[in-house]
Amino acid sequence: MDSSLNEQDIIEKVLKSAKTIAMVGVSSEKKDIPKQPTIRRPSIIVMQYLLEFGYRVIPVNPNAVGKKICNEKVISDLEDISIPVDIVNVFRPSSETPLLAKQAVKIGAKAFWLQYGIRSEEAQKIVNKESIIYISNKCIKQEYQKIFLKVNPVFPLLRKN
Secondary structure, eight states: OOSSSHHHHHHHHHHHHEEEEEEOOOOOTTTTSSOOOGGGSHHHHHHHHHTTOOOOOEEEEETTTTOOETTEOSSSSSGGSOOSSSEEEEEOOOGGHHHHHEEEEEEEEEEEEOOOOOOOOHHHHHHHHTTTTTEEEEEEEHHHHHIISSSSOOOOOOOOO
C-alpha cells in the first residue's frame, strides 16, 4: 500500500477492495454463561452489517465449529479457510493477536484488523513484515459507515425487550 496515504485513506482502500472477511471471535452461545441473545453481541451486529453490505463473512470460533452464525457455517481457525481472505477482523483479546497474525500471514490476508480496545505491537510487526496492512482499535462497521455512508458511526442501542 502507498506509504504516502493517511490512515483513513488506507482504511477506505482496504474496505473498497475487500470481498471476504474472516471474523475471528464472532460470538456464539456458551453453555456456562447466563443466556444473552447472541444477536445483541457486538461481533454479531458487525457481522450482520458487513453481510448486508455485500461482504462475505466467515465466522471463526473453535467453540462453535459446524454451527451457523448469521447463516454462515462456523470454522475452527483461519487455516481452515479454503478461499482467499482479504481482511482478518479480530474480536479476541490483544494477547491472542500475535498467533492470529501468524495465521493471517499463512493464509495470505491483505489486512489484519483489530476491533476497539485491541492492540498489539508484536502482531503489528508480524503482519507488517509481510506487507499486510495493520489496523487496530477501530470498528470495521463504524469505519464503513463513516467512509461510505457519511453518517456518524454508532452501534444500535442494545436494550432488553
